[in-house]
Amino acid sequence: MSDLLIALRTFIRLVEVPSFSRVAREIHASHTTVARRLDLVEAHFGVRLFHRTTRRLVPTADADQLLVHARTMLDALDLAEADFGPERDQPHGLVRIGLTTALGLHYVERLGELARRYPGLQIDCAMTDWQRDVVEDRLDLAVRVGPIGDDSLVAHPLGRLARRLVAHPAYLAAHGVPASADALTGHQCIAYAYGDMPARWTIDGRERLVKGLVRSDNSEAVHRAALSGLGIALLPAIRVAGDMAAGRLVPVLPDSVIAPLDIFAVHPSRRRLPPRARIVLDFIKAHFPV
Structure with missing residues (x-):
């Protein structure tokens, strides 16, 4: 993948979580690497994307505008890789799921079936009883107690929990x-x-x-x-x-x-889910407790 595409992914994450140190930890890179990637994006488009102080990183109006284009472009790239890349035949990679404690324990006990069928998958279960921010916490999917009340999330009804x-x-x-x-x-x-x-x-x-x-x-x-x-x-x-x-x-x-409680699975975009996340969503639906 080109340096600019990698830098754009870093830029998107900086807008979502305006912290050099946190983004650096997430991508296993140095603070300097994150800053250089941001410099690359700013130089390429000839704009200033953040106001930087010793304590804060504040996106500019240009950053808000570029964010829309960057997400559209990288979403399209992800879908093309899903359609033509190796994941098309054997989905693999990390899927992060936000789960309540009770449902998380229920699903963890049944993950063996998924592991046997798709050995290339990695499932990260973020289990808490409060509602995590799907975008800020980089969740591919989350299980929520309804009503959702967030138009930016796509909701899939799972069922009712007695x-x-x-x-x-x-x-x-x-x-x-x-x-x-x-x-x-x-x-x-x-x-x-x-x-x-x-x-x-x-x-x-x-x-x-x-x-x-x-x-x-x-x-x-x-x-x-x-x-x-x-x-x-x-x-x-x-x-x-x-x-x-x-x-x-x-x-x-x-x-x-x-x-009973109305339970939904949500994800943070209206684009088609990558195959690995779609498989986990289908698993969640199929194994919802009845």
Whole structure:
């Protein structure tokens, strides 16, 4: 690939993440190399692309305009390489996926099938329960809880994720079994929430504030707290099915209605996905929990 094309890819990334040091780490190059590539693009087009200070890197109006052309050109090149290059017959390379913890663990347990069929693929699972920025974090795909609310992302509906209220038998033996959703206010509820946001559970069509000794912004932490007998938790059914079958957790208010979560796969462009990312998207769709 020509030096200018490589430099344009670096320029695009600098606009997305205006940091020489971060881009240098991502592409395994030196700060000087990144700066030289930017100099090459500026010299070729005869424009200044960033205002540079000791603390900030701010794209200019020319950078915003060039960014549109650079992305269009490199997207077209990527598609041509997908159609005529070696990936056409045997997709290979890195695919970065943003996943929630519960769904990430679900898919990781099933990746063996994908690895056997496409040994040239590398899957990087970025698992967090907050929504990563797809562009800034260089994700090829991300699994999101809807609604998406971002017109720049292409969304593929995956399905609906059921949830269950559960608790350890020892907790219920010590504190009693709630007879209704209203009775949850008198129980230790293991809240899944972020920062200072209050935890709310919608049960039987009514939203209720819940609280307890433990809260976390990670669903696996909530899961383990429930297994430790610390209270009642609201968790994805896929995470607690095995525990319920083994008696480690038991259902709470099993006849209550808890709305499932709408789940989508998203990617950051309306162009056709490269074959390696398309294969992973198809795998995600095929193995969505039912």
